[in-house]
Amino acid sequence: MTTLHRIPLFPLGSPLLPQAAMPLHLFEPRYRQLIHDLGSLPADQQRFGVIAIRQGREVGTDHLNALYDVGCIADIRAIQPYADGRFDIVTMGTNRFILRDLFDEKPYFTADVEFLPDELGANPDAMSNRVRQHFERYREIVQMEDGQDVLSPDPTALSWEVAAGMLLDLDERQRILAADDTTSRLILERQLLHRELGLLAQIPSLPAFDPRQLPISSN
Structure with a gap:
C-alpha cells in the first residue's frame, strides 16, 4: 500500500538535488508564512518539498500539469530573519518524492507525495x-x-x-x-x-x- 505524506511545496525554476545545498531569499508573503509555520515545528521537521516548474516562473492555473512529477525534500539548515519580514535560508536536499496531488488551501501550496527509494540498480x-x-x-x-x-x-x-x-x-x-x-x-x-x-x-x-x-x- 502506498503511503502518502502531506508537505508544504515550493515550486521553483530549477530542481533541487539530494546532497545539494540551496540558499533561498524569501520575500513573498506566502513564503514568509511558510517559514513562520515551519518555525513552530521541531528542527527535524522543518522541511518542505521543492519541485521544478516545467515552463516559466509561476505555476499559474495549470497546477499539477505545470509541475514535473519528481521533486526533492529541502531540509532547512539555517534561517536569517530580517526586520522587514524577509528571510534568507539555507536548505539541503534529502529525499526524492513523486507528486501525487496538489492543494492551494493555504497561502502556499501543499502536496501529497510518495517518497522514492534510492535503489542501487545493477552493477x-x-x-x-x-x-x-x-x-x-x-x-x-x-x-x-x-x-x-x-x-x-x-x-x-x-x-x-x-x-x-x-x-x-x-x-x-x-x-x-x-x-x-x-x-x-x-x-x-x-x-x-x-x-x-x-x-x-x-x-x-x-x-x-x-x-x-x-x-x-x-x-
Missing part, C-alpha cells in the same frame, strides 16, 4: 568508476573550483556529486533527479559527460567555474 560500482573518470576529466577542463577535491567512493553519493557539478539545462537535471536507481542515473551522467567532453574538446580555453558562486534563488 553500480563498475558504472561509478567510468563516471568518476569522465567527471574528473570534465572538472579538469572547466577548471572547476567546487572545494571538493575527493569524490565519494559511494556510487549513490557520487551520482549526486556529479549531477551538482555539471552545467545542465532544466530537462537534463530533472531526468537525473527522476532516474529509477543509482545505476540508471550514472548511465545518464556518463552519456551527458561524453557529450560535454566532446564539445569542450573543440573550445581552446574556458574561465574557471565555481558552482558555489551560482546566484541565490529568490521566490
Whole structure:
C-alpha cells in the first residue's frame, strides 16, 4: 500500500538535488508564512518539498500539469530573519518524492507525495568508476573550483556529486533527479559527460567555474 505524506511545496525554476545545498531569499508573503509555520515545528521537521516548474516562473492555473512529477525534500539548515519580514535560508536536499496531488488551501501550496527509494540498480560500482573518470576529466577542463577535491567512493553519493557539478539545462537535471536507481542515473551522467567532453574538446580555453558562486534563488 502506498503511503502518502502531506508537505508544504515550493515550486521553483530549477530542481533541487539530494546532497545539494540551496540558499533561498524569501520575500513573498506566502513564503514568509511558510517559514513562520515551519518555525513552530521541531528542527527535524522543518522541511518542505521543492519541485521544478516545467515552463516559466509561476505555476499559474495549470497546477499539477505545470509541475514535473519528481521533486526533492529541502531540509532547512539555517534561517536569517530580517526586520522587514524577509528571510534568507539555507536548505539541503534529502529525499526524492513523486507528486501525487496538489492543494492551494493555504497561502502556499501543499502536496501529497510518495517518497522514492534510492535503489542501487545493477552493477553500480563498475558504472561509478567510468563516471568518476569522465567527471574528473570534465572538472579538469572547466577548471572547476567546487572545494571538493575527493569524490565519494559511494556510487549513490557520487551520482549526486556529479549531477551538482555539471552545467545542465532544466530537462537534463530533472531526468537525473527522476532516474529509477543509482545505476540508471550514472548511465545518464556518463552519456551527458561524453557529450560535454566532446564539445569542450573543440573550445581552446574556458574561465574557471565555481558552482558555489551560482546566484541565490529568490521566490
